[in-house]
Amino acid sequence: MMLAVCSKFCNRFSVRATVLLDALFLLVMQGAFTNVFAGETDEVWVQQWGLNSATQPIDYDAGHSHLLATHHKVVVLWDAKRGLALRRFPSSGTVKTLRFYGDDAVLIQTGKAVSIFDKQSGKLLREIQLGVSRAIPFLMFRDDEPVLVASCGREEIHVWNLESGETLQTFPAEGRVSAATVAPDQQYLLTGSEDGVGILWNLEDGTVHQRFRSPVGISKVVFSPDGRKCLTIGSGEFWYTPRVVVWDVATAVPLLTIPRTVRDADFTEGGVRLIDPNGVEELWAFDRHEQAPAKEEWETFQQSPDDRVLFTPDQWLLRINEEARTVSLIESGSTGQSLEVPTDTAFFDADHHSPIAFSRTGRWLLSGGSTWGRRGNLGALWDLEKGEMKLGFNNIFVGAFDSNEKQVAVSTRRELKLLSLDTGDVLQTFRVQPDQPYSNGEITSAQFTHDGKQLLISLGDWYDGDGGGILLWDCESGEVIRNYSSSSKAVISAGLGVDEKQIIAALSPGNDGSAGVNELRLIDVESGETLKSKTFPDWGIGVGQIDPTGRLIPVITHDSESIYRHRSPLASLLQTGDLEPVHEDFRGQQISWDFTGETLASHVQKGVLEFRAASSGETLLKRPTSLSAYNSTLLQPAGMLIAGSLRDPRRPGKVSSYAVGVEDVLTGEVQAEFYLFPGEDDWLIKTESGVVNGSNAGLGRVTQRTIGTLQVEPDRKWTDKLVDASAVGKVLTKPLPEGATLSEELQKAPKFELPSEELRRKDQEPWYDHSMQRRIEIAKKLEAAGAEVKVDIHKAIHYVHLEKKSVTSELLNELRWAGGIDRLYLAKTGITDGQLDFVGLQNHVKRLSLWGNPITDKGIVELTSMWSLEVLDIHDTKVTANGLMALSELPNLKMLIIPKQVNPDDLSPLRAKHPALEIVPR
Secondary structure (H helix, E strand, O other), rough: OOOOOOOOOEEEEEOOOOOOOOOOOOOOEEEEEEEEOEEEEEEEEEEEHHHHOOOOOOOOOEEEEEEEEEOOEEEEEEEEEOEEEEEEOOOOOOEEEEEEEEEOOOEEEEEEEEEEEEOOOOOOEEEEOOOOOEEEEEEEEEEOEEEEEEEOOOEEEEEEEEEOOOEEEOOOOOOEEEEEEEEOOOOOOEEEEOEEEEEEOOOOOOOOOEEEOOOOOOEEEEEEEOEEEEEOOOOOOOOOOOOEEEEEOOOEEEEEOOOOOOOOEEEEEEEEEEEOOOOEEEEEOOOOOOOOOHHHOOOOOOOOOOOOEEOOOEEEEEEEEEEOOEEEEEOOOOOEEEEEEEEHHHHHOOOOOOOEEOOOOOOOOEEOOOOOOOOOEEEEEEEOOEEEEEEEOOOOOOEEEEOOOEEEEEEEOOOEEEOOOOOOOOEEEEEEOOOOOOOOOEEEEEEOOOOEEEEEEEEEEEOOEEEEEEEEOOOOOEEEEEEEEEEEOOOEEEEEHHHOOOEEEEEOOOOOOOOEEEEEOOOOEEOOOOEEEOOOOOOEEEOOOOOOOOOOEEEEEOOOOOHHHHHHHHEEEEEHHHEEEEEEEEOOOOEEEEOOOEEEEEEEEOOOEEEOOOOOOEEEEEEEEEOOOOOOOOOOOOOOOEEEEOOOOOOOOOOOOOOOEEEEEEOOOOOEEEEOOOOOEEEEEOOOOEEEEEEEHHOOOEEEEEEOOEEEOOOOHHHHEEEEEEHHHHHHHOOOOOOOOOOHHHHHOOOOOOOOOOOOOOOOOHHHHHOOHHHHHHHHHHOOOOOOEEEOOOOOEEEEEEEOOOHHHHHHHHHHOOOOOEEEEEEOOOOOOOOOHOOOOOOOOOOOEOOOOOOOOOEEEEEEEOOOOOEEEEOOOOOOOOHHHHHHHHOOOOEEEEEOOHHHHHHHHHHHHOOOEEEOOO
C-alpha cells in the first residue's frame, strides 16, 4: 500500500494517497528481432491484455496520458489515449507499490527491493534492497526529499533516503505496519497497522509519542494541514463498523467517527472530504455527528463485475463497464476531466487456455480446458502444419483425436460433439441424459478405440459427488452401446489398457470439494467385471494419462515430509494390467508421454521440467521451463516440442503471457505462443523469431516499438510483412532428426543450472496476526501470574481474570497479541495511568473491570478507542466526570460503574450521546 505525501511536494505525489486498488492491466509479450524489411531493429509487441480484469494498484499521469498497471510480477506502462502498451518493467517479486516518480521515472517496490526505472529507456536507475521478503513500503517526502518507510521483519521500521539509499532511521515497530505518513512539521511519523493500532513516532529518536486503536484495520493515515488532527481509514472485520476516524494528535482521543465506507478521505477546510467506492465525493463537517446505521442498512458497495471503479493515487477513477465495453478515466470532483480509453486494443485480455490433446502425427492441437473467469474460456483446434487456427470453441474441457486423424471429439461439461477434421462439420452429438445415474455428473474424459469407431467416455462430478459412470459410445450411430460402470463416486478418467482388453478408471469420492482420486479400478472390457481395485489413503492422489501403448499409468501424490506439500509432487508408474508399481516416488506432476511411450516429461518443481526413460526410470534431462506446473503439458508426437500453458491465473509469475506456448524440448526456449481473444475469429500465433499469423482482428494487436523509446505503433503494413503462415507452420512442427529417438536426443543435450526448490524457512518468525504459538505462550505467562484464562479452539484468549494479582507492563503489553479478549478483569492490580496505554489497545473487550486502581482522568483517555466496550467498572478510583466525558465516541457503551465522588448529573452530555447508558454510582 502506498500513502499520502507531504503537501509541499509536487502534484504527482499529492496528499491524496493511494489505497490498494483492485486494478488489472495490460500485459505484453515482447520478442526482439531484426526487421529485414525496414533495415532496423524493432520489437514485436502483442497487445494481449486489457483493463477489463484490472485488480491491482495503478497510477495515472494525466499530463502524459500514461497509465501504469501491474499484475503481481509484471508492470506495464501504456498510453491511455491510444490504448497501447508502451513498455514492460521487470520486478523481482509481487508488486507492493507502483508509482510514477516525477516525469521521467517509474518506481516499483516488491517485498524485497525498491527499483526506479527510466520511463523512456527502461533502464534501472537505482535499487534499494529491503532485506526481507514481506516488507510493506510507504513513499513520502520530508523537506522535499523522497523518503521510503518500510516495515521490515517482525519488529522493525526502516526509513531510507530514496535518492541516496542511506538509512535515516530504524524504529522498533509494534506489529505489521500497513500505512504511514509524515507530519507537516516533519516531527512525527504516523503509522497504522493491520490490526488497527496507530502509533505516532518521534522521527528524530524513534520514541513513541502516542498509541491509539482504530475500530478496524488501518489502510491509510493522513495529517491535517496544521498537524493537529489526523484521520485513519480502514475496512474491518465487520462491514457495518465505522471506517473513518478523526483523532486529536496531542491526546490520541477520537474526535469524530464517520459512519461511511470510503475508498479515500482527506482533510479540507472545516471538515473531511470523503470519496465512496463509486467515486462520489462528500464533504463532512467537523461538527457533524451521526450514529452508524443498523447492520442491515449499512451500504456495502458491492460493485457489479460488469461495472467497476478503481482509483489512482491522484484520485482519478478508472471505470470499467464490461457490458457496455467501455473504459473511462475520470478525475474525481465535480469539475473533473474525463478520458475515454480506446478498447479495440486495451480492453480485452487474451484468454487462458491449455493443451488438451495432440493428434497422432502431431499435426493437430486442441486447446481449452480452463475454468478461470466469469464468462468461461475459449478453446481452439489448431492446424500446426498450416500455422493457423482451424476452429474456435467456447468452454471445452475434454477432447481426443482418432488414430486416423479424421475426427476430433470436443466436450463441454455436459455435451460432447464429434467433428470432421476436414470440414469442421458436427457428425454426432452426445449429451448427458437426465434419467441416468450419472445425470448430475459431467464428462471428465474421452478416448477413441484404436479403430476410431467408438469413444470411451467417463462421467462424474468431482466437487459434489452424486455418482459417475463409464460409457462406450458408437461414433457412427451416436448411441451408447455399453454402460460399464455406475458408481456413487465420480469417475475422473477412464482409459484403455494393452490391446483394449481392460479399462483403467480413476475414481474420486466427491462431496468434499476435492478432485483427488482415492481409487483405481481395473475393469474387464468383455464382461464389465471389476478385476482389481486399488485404493489410496491420501485424498490428494492425482492420475495422469495412460501411456500410448496402454502399459503404464502415472499416479501423483505429495511428499508428506515437504514443507510445501503441493510443491513437492511424488509420482509412481503403475502397470495397467495389475495396478502394481514399476517405478515409485520420483518427483513429478503433469506427466506426459512421447508417442512411443518410452519417454515421459514431468514438472518436478515450479519452473523445472524433467525427462525420464519409462523403462529404467533414468533421468535423461532436467531443465528450466516457462510452462505452468498447474496445467497440462503435452509432448508433440514425433517432434521436438512440448506444449503447455505459459501462465497459470492462480500463480502469476515472470512470464507475462496468457497463452499456450510450445518450447524446444532440449533448450526450453519458447518457440511460439497461441493467443485467443474474446470475440469472433480473434486469434494470433507469434513465433520467437517474430513471424506471426492470425485473424484480421488478432493481427490488429501486433505493434512495433523502437528499442530504447516509447514509440509504439500499430502499423498494419509493417505487421503484414511479418505474416508468414508457412514459416509459422515450420516452427510448430519441428521434427525429430531423421532416424533419431527422443531419448537419444535428450541424452545429448547440455546440462542446465537449475533454481533451488522453494521451501519455507522453518525458523521464520511468525507474524503477529497469524501466530497461534504466540497466543499459547501468552496464556502460559498469564497463568504463571495467577490469572484465570479461557481460550477457544484456535488458542485465542477471550477471558482473563487477574483481579488482586500483581501485573507488569510487559504482561499487559502481551495482551494485544492474545487473540481477542472480550472479558478483562484487572481490579486491584495496581495498574497506573501509564500502563493503561496497553489496555486501551484492546479492541474486542466488552467488559472491563478497573476498580480499586490508582488511575486518574489521564489514564481514562487511554481507553477512548476501545470500540467494543459495553461495561466499564471504574469505581474506587480518582477518575472525575471530566475524564469520563472522553468516552463519548465509544459506540457500544451501555453501563458505567462510577466512583462515589462523581455526580451522575455531571455526565448528562455523555448520556445525551448514549441515551440507553446506565450509570451506576458505587
